[in-house]
Amino acid sequence: MDDLHDKIAELVLDTIFIVDVHGHINYVSPSCFDLLSYTQQELTGRKMIDLVLLDDRAKTLDESLLVMSGVPRVGFENRYVRADGSVVDIMWSARWSPEHQVRIGVARNVTTVKRQLAMQQAMYEISNAAHTVTELKQLYPKVRRILHSILPTSAFALALHDEQACLALQYQLDFCGDAAVLQAKVGKELCTLAAQSNKVELHGGSKGEPFWLAAPISRADKVFGVIVIRSHAGTVLGQQEAELLSFIAAQLSDAIERHRLHAELIAAATTDELTGLPNRRLFVDRAEAACRAARRHGHHFALLYVDVDRFKAVNDTYGHEAGDELLKQVARRLSKCVREEDTVARLGGDEFVILLPGVHQQASKALQEKIQAAFKEEFVLPTGVHVTRDPSIGLAVYPEDGDDVTALTRAADKRMYANKWHRSMKS
Ligand SMILES: Nc1nc2c(ncn2[C@@H]2O[C@H](COP(=O)(O)OP(=O)(O)OP(=O)(O)O)[C@@H](O)[C@H]2O)c(=O)[nH]1
Structure with missing residues (x-):
């Protein structure tokens, strides 16, 4: 029968945990490797709480007490640190087995779903901000904050072409205190490249270097600016992040164009056409x-x-x-x-x-x-x-x-x- 249970447990995509009254893992099903990148042998006997992300430990302990009091729980979410240091979002279905004196928990990896939801929410917020914020100087930091909520960056900068088509910095924030993202050789070269190719350009990631991502801001295929980010240590930037930055660049392009037209209208309404003086x-x-x-x-x-x-x-x-x-x-x-x-x-x-x-x-x-x-x-x-x-x-x-x-x-x-x-x- 135990053999049959093992076979069933092997087929389940979610991961089954059996944890004793002291919080030690008695059993974990084989899919634990996909979930946490630890083998069954590595996990058996370990204290479950030690795997939980520090910030989520207090609420996880509260939740386990609730389960151990006999209340079956479905839908509790917390985050675990995988063997490679990355973080995984887990949704739990758990109950207490009084006869065996163990907690039985089924863990579902909801990282992708959560990330997609967060991404959708961030895109909605960015689009909303681009359409409602009246001052560009307020829009840029707002967009950075929203982006940071789903993709922590160590630097963010936005530059627009001046009259000589040179990139002139409009806004930047550098958490490493480098002060001028566009002055950094990599940042500058990548921005120039993105402006020339009119494509998102990615750099770095080798030998523990941070990643850089630059997206052109364009209108009718004509580039007039660029947005650049540098990754946080340990964060990988790839295709998904490139698409996100490209989306942000498109939203900013619309917002900048709308502000330009508005400024033109205001100027036309307040300028004497013949002399160019205020009317x-x-x-x-x-x-x-x-x-x-x-x-x-x-x-x-x-x-x-x-x-x-x-x-x-x-x-x-x-x-x-x-x-x-x-x-x-x-x-x-x-x-x-x-x-x-x-x-x-x-x-x-x-x-x-x-x-x-x-x-x-x-x-x-x-x-x-x-x-x-x-x-x-x-x-x-x-x-x-x-x-x-x-x-x-x-x-x-x-x-x-x-x-x-x-x-x-x-x-x-x-x-x-x-x-x-x-x-x-x-x-
Ligand atoms: N060329 C030109 N003429 C204009 C314009 N706007 C108004 N005018 C003319 O400017 C003239 C102004 O009239 P007045 O101020 O009475 O002329 P004035 O000869 O300066 O009279 P005094 O001020 O009494 O010396 C009128 O003939 C208008 O038709 C414009 O944009 N261009």
Whole structure:
């Protein structure tokens, strides 16, 4: 009969354990080698708990007490360390045999199923993040964290092509403290290779070296970036991981493209097409922000209205194209007069406005003189004709001339017209 039991036990794909009251293995079926890579002889007599992954030992001891109290259990899961050091996920069906004073347990290897489920979950989370996270700078670390939950890595980096098609680092995390994954010879070469081949590239693994995996980020077969990971010690990277990284690269490609289109739309909606300057909408946004900041901190700021005198005559005499060119040159000259933190915007026609955050009356006066000087030089129009034009300028300062954008723009506009009228009276 025992012989028959052995034959049956040999056929069972799961592994049968019989463990005595002290936790020693009395019997284990032959499939234990597939499960734990230990032979029956190696396992018999060993303490079962010693094979359990350290983190899972406490809950495993609790579970065995429950089984030994007479409660049959199905579905308990824990992890064991195989002879080669890898970890296996096991699902148990166990009961206590009072007459024999042993626990009988049937162990099923659920590593693959669990990994597939975790992989599916991670892919879903990555795809979800790629579609919902509004800032790319937040998306990259989030993707890394999700990837790390199923595939622990010792380094992760993402680089995108700059204008010269060189890989410019966008995000990286290196647990070994190497600081620059892309500066490491292997990482750099593998990224370049993946960008050139437009394929996932794998390196390493020999003589205990870590593995490196780089996947191109591309759109319509054109590579514009690369994502690279370095394995944790003892972790093997292969085909499955290559497919996962490729999936991540595709998700990132979609997200980056969507952000680019969004940025383009925003730029189009806030830029004056002719001059490339901020348009009225962006000016109002910035002026409102300046008002809020000035109100909060008790600061001043200034608005300068600039209108080109007798602009219409350029249109009428030399054509609309010449007028357009004049407006572009005015935009460039005004931009040169200000500092980076100032905003020069075109409100429409020949009307420009300059927002000077935190600038006082005195500095604004100096800027007016600078603008007047900039207009002294002749404008050369496409027909080769040279014209000179004067600017009419109107200044309004927060809070003296108004405490909101409407009041301030009205005041600046009024002064600009007064200035124009004044000068026209003189000429
Ligand atoms: N070329 C060109 N002309 C434009 C554009 N937008 C508006 N204009 C014209 O610019 C002119 C602006 O009119 P005004 O400001 O009254 O002309 P002005 O000759 O400067 O008048 P003053 O400011 O009183 O000196 C109009 O003739 C518009 O048709 C544009 O984008 N390009």
